[in-house]
Amino acid sequence: MHIYKLAIVATILGILSGCSNVDLKMADGIREGQKQYSRGNFIGAERILSGSISMDPKNPAAAEAYYIRGLARLKLLKHSTAGQDFQRALRIADREDLRANAHVCLGSIAYELGDWDIAYQHYKAAEENLPHLSPSDWILFRLASSAQRSGRWDEGKKYYARILLEFPESETAKGARRNMNYGYYAIQVGAFSTAQSAFARVYQLKRAGVTAKVYPITTAEGRSLKGVYVGRYNDYYQAGKGLVKIRKIIPEARIVP
DSSP states (O other), X not given: OOGGGSOOOOOOOOTTTTOOSOOHHHHHHHHHHHHHHHTTOHHHHHXXXXXXXXXXXXXXXXXXXXXXXXXXXXXXXXHHHHHHHHHHHHHHXXXXXXHHHHHHHHHHHHHHHTOHHHHHHHHHHHHTTGGGSSSHHHHHHHHHXXXXXXXXXXXXXXXXXXXXXXXXXXXXXXXXXXXXXOOXXXXXXXXXXXXXXXXXXXXXXXXXXOOOEXXXXXXXXXXXXXXXXXXXXXXXXHHHHHHHHHTTTOTTOEEEO
């Protein structure tokens, strides 16, 4: 799992803003942990923040320490303990921007694990605080994608449409235009330049007891091909189960909306 390669929102928030009931040594430790994280010293950040948290683990100010330590642990590939830190931050945080950032990180972890329903719930929880988050279009795209992958197709279309309205020139808008009109998943088992080749694939699958259909498709480069598809699935999980079976016949098969 390459969780931290995904541009997870790593916004370091204003340290201890508005907090007056915080031990000065704890506050200094959180600031130093933030500094070490920003410098790329993730082991050092984890160690320093752990010390600060231990001074008063239930203080709302510790939520920031949990959050930054969670980010450091993601960088160190400690995905499980990072998730625990984000959950702890949610439980004690008294700031909505911090809670929203923790939700985004938990959504990203769930997304990479293929738990689309949990990912959707966390991204949805962060949605109302999008003005405080960056990049907002990327979060909306993940929300739309996890909605579709968990079978919430109408919800997904709504968020893709919002991307096109609010971020029409962004990279995510290209994906939104491509994805917003889909309503189910299928398994693509080939794309051929001739009908003869496409139907040869259909007959190959028929001999294995699998029904396939041919539909015309146009590639991103404008080429006209004959796509061969199997099944119709409401969510990505069911499509994945179907893919396991199909790949025993066609190893290069893949899931497409």
